[in-house]
Amino acid sequence: MAENKKNSAYISAGESRRITRFNRRVTKKLEKARADAGRDSSLYTTVMKDPNNVVEFDNVCTYFFSDVGTVKAVDGVNFSVPKHSTVGVVGESGCGKSVTSLSLMQLLQRPSGQVVGGEIRFNKGDGTAYNIANTPNSVMEHIRGNKISMIFQEPMTSLNPVFKIGAQVDEVTKLHFPDLDDEAVKARTLDMLDLVGIANKEGVYNMYPHELSGGMRQRICIAIALACSPTLIIADEPTTALDVTIQAQILDLLQNLKDKLNSSIMLITHDLGVVAGMADYVVVMYAGRVVEKGTADDIFHHPAHPYTIGLMASKPVVGKKVENLYNIPGSVPNPVDMPNYCYFRDRCEMQCERCSGLYPPEIKISDTHYVSCYRYYDEGELIGYPKSVKVEEL
Numbered sequence: 001m002a003e004n005k006k007n008s009a010y011i012s013a014g015e016s017r018r019i020t021r022f023n024r025r026v027t028k029k030l031e032k033a034r035a036d037a038g039r040d041s042s043l044y045t046t047v048m049k050d051p052n053n054v055v056e057f058d059n060v061c062t063y064f065f066s067d068v069g070t071v072k073a074v075d076g077v078n079f080s081v082p083k084h085s086t087v088g089v090v091g092e093s094g095c096g097k098s099v100t101s102l103s104l105m106q107l108l109q110r111p112s113g114q115v116v117g118g119e120i121r122f123n124k125g126d127g128t129a130y131n132i133a134n135t136p137n138s139v140m141e142h143i144r145g146n147k148i149s150m151i152f153q154e155p156m157t158s159l160n161p162v163f164k165i166g167a168q169v170d171e172v173t174k175l176h177f178p179d180l181d182d183e184a185v186k187a188r189t190l191d192m193l194d195l196v197g198i199a200n201k202e203g204v205y206n207m208y209p210h211e212l213s214g215g216m217r218q219r220i221c222i223a224i225a226l227a228c229s230p231t232l233i234i235a236d237e238p239t240t241a242l243d244v245t246i247q248a249q250i251l252d253l254l255q256n257l258k259d260k261l262n263s264s265i266m267l268i269t270h271d272l273g274v275v276a277g278m279a280d281y282v283v284v285m286y287a288g289r290v291v292e293k294g295t296a297d298d299i300f301h302h303p304a305h306p307y308t309i310g311l312m313a314s315k316p317v318v319g320k321k322v323e324n325l326y327n328i329p330g331s332v333p334n335p336v337d338m339p340n341y342c343y344f345r346d347r348c349e350m351q352c353e354r355c356s357g358l359y360p361p362e363i364k365i366s367d368t369h370y371v372s373c374y375r376y377y378d379e380g381e382l383i384g385y386p387k388s389v390k391v392e393e394l
Contacts, residue, residue, distance in 0.1 A: 011068060023065035026394045027111035038136030046131045048123050053080040054232050054264045055104065059387045060133070061117035062096075062103045069336040073099040075288040076118070076386025078362065081232065083123075086258065086265040088279030088296070090272065090311070094332060096288040097268045098153075101234045104132055104266075105150055106140045117389040122148065123231070146176045149225035153237040155217035159209040165220055166205035169193070172227040192223040195260075197253060215246040222253065229261050236268045251278055272315050276300055281368075284308050287332050287343040289386055290362075294369035304371040306350045342374070350375065361385045 011019075037043040049056055062074035074096040081087045089097045102108050103115050104122075120132035122143070130143065152158040160168060169189040173180065180188070186205075193201035196219040209217055218238065225233060235254060239247040255278060258265050267279060275282055275296070282299040284292040284307065292305040303309045313326040330347035333339060342348070345355050354360075354374035362372050363380035370383065 016067065019067065019069060023112070026391065027065055027114065029394065030114045030116065031111055034134065034136065037134040038138060044131050044134040044136065044139070046119065046121055046129050047127070048121055048129045050080065051123065051127070053082050053121075054123050055081040055266070056121040056129075057100065057104075057118070058121065059118035060100070060103060060115065060120055061387075061389045062099050062108065062113065062115050063389070063391065064113045066112065066336075070391045071335045072288055072338055072388070073113075073335065074103065075338070075388050077285070077288075077290055078386070079283045079290055079293050081264050081266055082281070083264055084258075084262055085280040086255075086267055086278050087281045087283060088267045088269065088275035089283045089285060090269060090275055091285035092270070092332070094335075095285040097285055098236055100285075101150065101236055101266060101268055105144055105148060105234065106132065106135070106137070107144075107150075116391070116394060117387065125231075142176070145172055145230075146228045147230055148232045148234065149228070149230040150234040150236060151218075151221050151225045151238045153240055155214065155221045156209065158221050159217060161209055163208075164205070165193075165207050165209065165212070169220070169224050169227060172224055176228050188227070189223075192227055193220075195226070195257065196220075196223045197249075198223075214242055215250065218242060218246075218250055219253070222250070222257070226257060226261065230263060232264050232266065233258065234266045234268070237270070238267075239269075239271070239274065247274075254278075272300075272311065284311070287338070288335065289343065289372070291344065291373070292369075292371045294366070298366065298369040302369070304365060304369065304376060305344075305373050306348045307344050309350075342372075359385065 057077050057079050060074055060077045064071040064073055077100055089100065091097055104120055108114070115133040118133065121129040122132055123129050166186065166189055169192060170185050173185045173188050190201050190205060193204060198204050198216065198219055204212065212220070238254065239250050242250065251274060254265060267275065269275060279296050282294065282296050283290055284299065284305065286307050292299065292308050299308060303312050310326065310328040314328065316325060328347055333343055340358060342355055342360055345351065352375055354377055360372045360374045362370050362383040363376045364370050364383055365376050365380040
């Protein structure tokens with residue numbers, strides 16, 4: 001019986017108490033450090049590595065301190081979002097895409113969810129940058145919705161069912177432009193509704209969310225996100241709940257608005273077709289880490305990592321008949337107790353001799369193409385290893 005418990009997910013009462021005490025101590029320390037950073041702007045002000053980027057994720061580690069242990073949802077993530085471009089972040093459910101974007105917006109469920117390491121640099125446009133990981137909430141209130149905005153996955157849960165559409169769009173403008181009077185705020189809202197392609201803007205202004213279709217609600221969410229002409233738009237699965245024709249309209253709308261506002265888009269999606277049609281750059285994530293990144297041409301025409309190759313093979317192709325779609329074997333490792341070797345090794349069909357070693361480094365195989373795979377160890381330029389955080393030392 002004891003052996004069965006040891007080999008299962010069973011946690012003893014003593015172990016549970018130890019985890020709870022550890023979580024309480026660590027989160028208290030991290031919350032205190034965040035509060036201290038608010039008193040000194042130098043603690044959350046930094047410089048961009050490349051001023052042509054809007055956002056730089058530099059070895060970002062976002063952990064959740066749960067009752068069963070520390071979940072390393074994002075662990076040593078590195079990528080950038082250049083100005084006036086679209087970056088697609090792809091990967092299966094649970095790989096850390098949405099947690100990465102929530103870390104940037106500081107919308108993690110604290111105190112259990114914390115950015116424990118690395119920097120998230122957001123370009124202020126004056127030669128300096130915010131390190132979002134340390135930025136206090138009082139400053140984030142002026143950035144969130146104003147400089148960085150987010151289109152959430154499900155519009156019906158994002159919109160408040162008891163307020164009219166006009167009041168919900170007005171709220172964003174009033175918050176960031178308090179000097180505007182009610183008439184000017186309403187005029188701006190109607191302009192935004194017109195911008196996102198709503199014909200009956202006056203009528204929709206006085207409607208409730210349940211009176212609109214899914215596509216209309218998604219357009220309202222886009223209007224709310226764009227109300228302050230943000231520098232960066234995070235689109236988290238913006239077309240998941242919509243049919244194919246409406247999906248195409250929403251994606252075209254986003255692309256046109258990005259060009260009108262000179263904004264950048266961070267597009268989070270499972271749909272490789274959406275990424276191929278919209279993204280300039282693609283980041284492939286697996287189990288909380290970036291396994292491959294490059295231009296859309298690099299990823300779709302020259303995939304290098306076995307996981308990316310598996311994703312490409314598993315999508316249906318128009319005009320090509322197959323008995324069964326390819327299925328990547330195995331399952332994702334437990335995020336509470338990640339192995340110290342390549343996270344994809346146990347599922348990989350292209351293993352080499354070096355794969356028995358530690359987690360592979362990031363390797364540059366062309367000017368724009370990077371991959372974390374030992375198959376390219378002797379061919380490319382070694383960039384560095386992802387830096388995890390030892391929670392015991394926090």
